[in-house]
Amino acid sequence: MRDFRDAKAMAQTLRDQLQTKAINISHGESLDLVSRIFGLTDWNTMSALLQADRRNGQAPPASAHAAGPQAGLATYPAVPLRDLVPFPTATYPLFVGRPKTMQALDHAFGRQREVVLAIQKEQGTDEPGDGDVHAIGVLAQLLELEPLPDGTLKVLTQVNRRVLIQRFVTGSGAYEAEIVALSEGPIPDAPELILRAVRRFERYTAARDIRIPGVWPLLEQTRDPGRVADIIATRLVLPMADKQNLLATLDPVARLRQVDAFMEFRRPLSPALQTTRLRALGYATERHHQYATLEHLLLALLDDADAVAVMQACNADIGGMRASIKAYIDRELDNIVTQNDEDAKPTAAFQRAEQRAEIHAYELGRPAVTGANMLIGIFPETRSPAAQLLAEHGILRTRAAEFIARSPNET
Numbered sequence: 001m002r003d004f005r006d007a008k009a010m011a012q013t014l015r016d017q018l019q020t021k022a023i024n025i026s027h028g029e030s031l032d033l034v035s036r037i038f039g040l041t042d043w044n045t046m047s048a049l050l051q052a053d054r055r056n057g058q059a060p061p062a063s064a065h066a067a068g069p070q071a072g073l074a075t076y077p078a079v080p081l082r083d084l085v086p087f088p089t090a091t092y093p094l095f096v097g098r099p100k101t102m103q104a105l106d107h108a109f110g111r112q113r114e115v116v117l118a119i120q121k122e123q124g125t126d127e128p129g130d131g132d133v134h135a136i137g138v139l140a141q142l143l144e145l146e147p148l149p150d151g152t153l154k155v156l157t158q159v160n161r162r163v164l165i166q167r168f169v170t171g172s173g174a175y176e177a178e179i180v181a182l183s184e185g186p187i188p189d190a191p192e193l194i195l196r197a198v199r200r201f202e203r204y205t206a207a208r209d210i211r212i213p214g215v216w217p218l219l220e221q222t223r224d225p226g227r228v229a230d231i232i233a234t235r236l237v238l239p240m241a242d243k244q245n246l247l248a249t250l251d252p253v254a255r256l257r258q259v260d261a262f263m264e265f266r267r268p269l270s271p272a273l274q275t276t277r278l279r280a281l282g283y284a285t286e287r288h289h290q291y292a293t294l295e296h297l298l299l300a301l302l303d304d305a306d307a308v309a310v311m312q313a314c315n316a317d318i319g320g321m322r323a324s325i326k327a328y329i330d331r332e333l334d335n336i337v338t339q340n341d342e343d344a345k346p347t348a349a350f351q352r353a354e355q356r357a358e359i360h361a362y363e364l365g366r367p368a369v370t371g372a373n374m375l376i377g378i379f380p381e382t383r384s385p386a387a388q389l390l391a392e393h394g395i396l397r398t399r400a401a402e403f404i405a406r407s408p409n410e411t
Contacts, residue, residue: 103175193225204359309372
């Protein structure tokens with residue numbers, strides 16, 4: 001077998017040979033296939049190994065967990081993580097109960113207070129071994145340790161940098177990891193990508209009501225695309241596998257592009273919801289209202305089959321809701337009456353509800369946004385009469401979301 005620094009050439013050869021047999025695969029798929037030939041999970045891991053080996057000026061090992069002393073190799077206490085992918089610059093509280101993990105923390109606090117955070121491949125593995133953690137992890141600083149009444153520990157960690165885990169050691173009474181530091185090289189210049197990602201992140205957090213800590217850096221003033229990607233990644237709602245792939249992507253620009261793509265959650269409106277939206281705008285326009293509010297939207301949703309199914313599952317009185325919302329619109333919205341004949345425009349709250357609905361459909365894997373998703377988008381607007389009316393009729397967000405998640409994937 002050739003040295004796997006020839007992996008890209010091997011991937012191209014494999015791709016060419018398959019094409020002669022009428023089998024077409026992408027360049028990325030060929031890279032992943034060659035990576036698996038060498039016993040690695042994917043091309044990101046292979047790329048990390050190659051970069052580490054170029055940095056050390058030596059031939060790479062045959063797998064991500066090969067043993068043996070190497071230049072730049074260091075051993076640290078290790079903490080395996082079941083359900084968290086940590087990113088550099090972020091602070092994470094960890095709750096620890098496994099004996100070997102607690103022993104590792106004890107060793108770390110007795111030394112330089114640094115630990116390797118290794119992400120498990122399977123959450124259900126109670127005693128992870130050398131092949132049970134991903135090759136790319138992080139080195140973190142221990143800030144605080146708090147014993148809990150049930151005998152477990154709460155530890156506050158500050159993540160410093162990515163590392164390549166060459167070997168995950170489980171033989172002693174504590175977990176340890178042999179690691180090689182990873183470097184991303186000079187900071188590339190990508191101001192337009194940074195600005196686009198930051199603007200999209202602002203819309204993403206606004207739609208999800210995610211609060212950003214005041215101590216966060218001003219992202220648009222940050223020149224490092226890798227740092228921007230890592231900061232944003234800590235707040236994205238993504239499957240573990242996607243977050244692990246982000247952690248394993250060492251190219252800063254490529255990582256930020258992936259983050260930017262994850263925030264592009266566009267979903268089309270279902271035909272029924274398109275009709276519902278037009279009906280809501282029509283209710284406002286025919287009353288000479290300058291704006292279409294959440295109350296106009298809720299009134300329109302009372303004739304949307306998808307939204308009505310959710311409300312009926314919550315035992316709501318649809319007729320009573322219709323009477324209440326009509327009375328509010330006709331009596332309380334005189335302040336937005338206009339003498340112009342222009343069509344009504346959605347309020348900011350209306351638009352936020354649309355954004356939340358789109359995200360909700362995306363997270364459920366639905367191909368289009370329906371009235372049911374739109375109903376979910378109204379709940380966070382707690383000061384609006386529309387959201388208050390939903391609560392008065394027993395339509396709660398948790399119950400509605402559970403019903404939608406169980407419903408067939410139809411539009």
